Amino acid sequence: MTTQSAERGLRQDDPSAERWFERFRTPLAIALAVCAIFALAALTSNSFVTKNNLIAVLRVASVTGIVAVCATSITLSGNFFSVALGQTAVLSSVLFAVVLRAHGGFVLAVAVTFAAAILIGALQGGVTELGANPIVVTLGASSLLAGVSGALTGSAAVDTPSSSVVNFIGSSSPLGIPTQTWMFGIAIVVVSVIARRNRLGRETLLTGSNRATATGSGIGVTGVTLAAFVAAAIGAAIVGIFETAQFSQATTTTFTTLDFDVIAAILVGGTAAGGGEGSALRSALGGLFIALISNYMLLLGWPQGTITTVEGALVLIAVVTFHLLRRRAER
Amino acid sequence: MGHRLRQLRPATVDLGARIFCAAIVFIALSITVPDFATSSNMYATLETAYPMGLVAVGVATTILAGELDLSAGAVATIAGVLVIRFISVGAIPMILIVVVGFALYGCLQGYIIARLQIPSIVFTLGTMILMGGVEFEVSNQQVVYLVANQLSVSNAVRTQILIFSPASLTFIAVTIAVGLLLGFTRIGREIYAHGGAREESRIAGVSQIRTVVVAFATSASLAALAGALASLREGSAGPQAYDSLLLTAVTAALIGGISLYGGRGRIAGVFVGVLTLQFLVSALGLLSAPFWAAGFAEGTLLLLFLVVELAQTNSPLRQGLERRLLAYRQNQETARV
Numbered sequence: 001m002t003t004q005s006a007e008r009g010l011r012q013d014d015p016s017a018e019r020w021f022e023r024f025r026t027p028l029a030i031a032l033a034v035c036a037i038f039a040l041a042a043l044t045s046n047s048f049v050t051k052n053n054l055i056a057v058l059r060v061a062s063v064t065g066i067v068a069v070c071a072t073s074i075t076l077s078g079n080f081f082s083v084a085l086g087q088t089a090v091l092s093s094v095l096f097a098v099v100l101r102a103h104g105g106f107v108l109a110v111a112v113t114f115a116a117a118i119l120i121g122a123l124q125g126g127v128t129e130l131g132a133n134p135i136v137v138t139l140g141a142s143s144l145l146a147g148v149s150g151a152l153t154g155s156a157a158v159d160t161p162s163s164s165v166v167n168f169i170g171s172s173s174p175l176g177i178p179t180q181t182w183m184f185g186i187a188i189v190v191v192s193v194i195a196r197r198n199r200l201g202r203e204t205l206l207t208g209s210n211r212a213t214a215t216g217s218g219i220g221v222t223g224v225t226l227a228a229f230v231a232a233a234i235g236a237a238i239v240g241i242f243e244t245a246q247f248s249q250a251t252t253t254t255f256t257t258l259d260f261d262v263i264a265a266i267l268v269g270g271t272a273a274g275g276g277e278g279s280a281l282r283s284a285l286g287g288l289f290i291a292l293i294s295n296y297m298l299l300l301g302w303p304q305g306t307i308t309t310v311e312g313a314l315v316l317i318a319v320v321t322f323h324l325l326r327r328r329a330e331r
Numbered sequence: 332m333g334h335r336l337r338q339l340r341p342a343t344v345d346l347g348a349r350i351f352c353a354a355i356v357f358i359a360l361s362i363t364v365p366d367f368a369t370s371s372n373m374y375a376t377l378e379t380a381y382p383m384g385l386v387a388v389g390v391a392t393t394i395l396a397g398e399l400d401l402s403a404g405a406v407a408t409i410a411g412v413l414v415i416r417f418i419s420v421g422a423i424p425m426i427l428i429v430v431v432g433f434a435l436y437g438c439l440q441g442y443i444i445a446r447l448q449i450p451s452i453v454f455t456l457g458t459m460i461l462m463g464g465v466e467f468e469v470s471n472q473q474v475v476y477l478v479a480n481q482l483s484v485s486n487a488v489r490t491q492i493l494i495f496s497p498a499s500l501t502f503i504a505v506t507i508a509v510g511l512l513l514g515f516t517r518i519g520r521e522i523y524a525h526g527g528a529r530e531e532s533r534i535a536g537v538s539q540i541r542t543v544v545v546a547f548a549t550s551a552s553l554a555a556l557a558g559a560l561a562s563l564r565e566g567s568a569g570p571q572a573y574d575s576l577l578l579t580a581v582t583a584a585l586i587g588g589i590s591l592y593g594g595r596g597r598i599a600g601v602f603v604g605v606l607t608l609q610f611l612v613s614a615l616g617l618l619s620a621p622f623w624a625a626g627f628a629e630g631t632l633l634l635l636f637l638v639v640e641l642a643q644t645n646s647p648l649r650q651g652l653e654r655r656l657l658a659y660r661q662n663q664e665t666a667r668v
Binding site: 150327 | 621
């Protein structure tokens with residue numbers, strides 16, 4: 001065991017091309033798939049490579065991507081997924097709008113939204129850490145959060161007063177790229193740096209790959225789980241704020257497909273569903289892939305139901321393929 | 332009395348406590364909520380309980396096997412849409428077709444999960460997304476209605492017999508059948524063994540595939556039956572009509588004492604859980620609570636009973652509490668010495 005990990009350590013420092021290839025093999029494969037679908041769409045559809053359509057795709061991919069990148073930590077830490085992120089985003093969007101409408105100002109609105117998200121994430125992480133099934137915890141949390149949003153809004157849309165900061169965040173495109181996409185890029189960099197260069201990131205991976213060993217080597221697994229759920233909730237809060245800012249109002253009927261889009265992005269990106277292997281970059285690429293393929297099908301005039309069916313099929317194929325590949329690698 | 336209680340099996344005591352809880356809820360609501368304890372409200376309560384109850388019994392079977400079928404809600408919706416759309420085949424043949432069809436789907440799903448040893452949460456999350464899309468496909472993206480000359484079927488399904496209807500009687504019969512299957516047959520015990528002590532059961536020669544296949548087939552076919560009966564009753568079905576049944580069903584199973592760790596709990600408990608939950612939801616309806624109250628109550632109850640269950644089973648919470656208790660007792664003893 002010790003020699004093995006020593007070898008691992010050595011290999012990690014070895015900057016050989018083989019090592020580099022091993023590390024980036026899955027992201028490269030997904031990136032190739034992204035390029036392939038892009039080429040296919042560009043060649044067969046006239047309206048795909050237009051400025052408006054590409055910006056629209058980028059915006060959609062960024063919203064899913066921001067949450068997927070942040071929520072990857074839940075999967076990496078061995079807690080499968082959260083199905084409460086859509087409702088966390090809805091509640092964040094509502095809270096942000098409510099504080100803005102009460103003339104609380106932008107800074108206070110952001111602070112309240114993030115504080116609520118951190119609390120929501122920590123509570124779910126806490127209950128999960130007590131030993132509960134994360135999917136069931138987040139299912140319950142999802143309907144509880146929907147109840148809170150409903151109570152806050154009374155199912156009516158909450159309009160926000162217009163303000164230059166909020167408008168800038170919602171719908172401007174510095175250097176021709178939407179603000180959401182800038183945030184997506186920042187999220188990828190921040191989460192990747194934490195994952196690769198920070199103690200918390202390594203502890204998350206170890207907790208996911210072998211919880212017993214992680215506990216035995218003195219890693220605070222409770223802290224890891226809490227951090228993972230909080231990170232995911234913050235991602236959801238960010239897109240909630242963007243949603244309110246973009247449309248100058250908050251409604252409870254948004255983000256209906258966010259949970260499944262995020263799970264699809266993480267799984268298609270090739271992060272191990274059981275934890276311990278994967279990265280935020282993979283989820284980002286997975287999200288981009290799904291956004292491109294959905295947009296392509298939309299341009300072909302396919303109904304939303306068919307697009308969801310294809311998405312589900314992609315998820316199943318990805319789950320089974322990566323599962324089999326991993327099992328073969330273990331043998 | 333205490334002596335007698337000690338002779339009873341813990342599972343029986345647990346079930347008794349849950350029946351007692353349901354009775355308390357029933358009595359409290361009868362006193363506080365006007366029109367609650369009327370036969371028409373009890374009929375209405377059972378009518379809303381059976382779709383969720385059927386899904387709960389099915390999902391509970393997968394939980395007992397140590398797995399979880401997240402696709403049950405979507406399956407119920409698809410079955411409902413199919414029955415309404417192809418009602419010209421006849422109501423009973425169509426119900427049989429969807430039940431048998433989805434039993435086969437469940438077999439396939441269970442076989443893949445057991446054979447490839449994929450965590451069922453992950454795999455059924457995939458089928459849940461997939462089936463969520465198929466819902467829109469089979470319904471052509473819209474709500475489908477029962478054709479006018481078949482409305483008698485809808486009336487037949489909801490005919491009131493005392494506080495029952497043919498549909499809710501079907502639910503009760505199916506619950507008893509599944510309870511007997513799990514409690515008194517070989518495959519039922521194997522499902523309990525597979526869920527409670529997987530490695531030990533494998534060594535003892537329990538098939539690792541058959542148990543999971545039977546559990547998922549039960550879950551899918553009961554969900555299909557739930558969707559079929561509920562949509563016939565309503566006379567319509569649309570995309571996402573019954574997807575939310577999954578959450579309610581899991582909540583009911585938890586209230587009924589089904590352990591999420593697998594291998595612990597009884598189908599009779601699920602029945603009690605379904606009734607308890609539906610009493611509360613029905614009372615909220617009678618008090619004309621706002622639309623979000625039911626979801627809020629369900630979510631709160633689910634999390635509450637999750638913690639109750641964690642305090643009972645061999646979970647990290649229980650282990651932590653026991654460690655604290657042990658340390659406390661040792662401290663007391665050292666203090667005494």
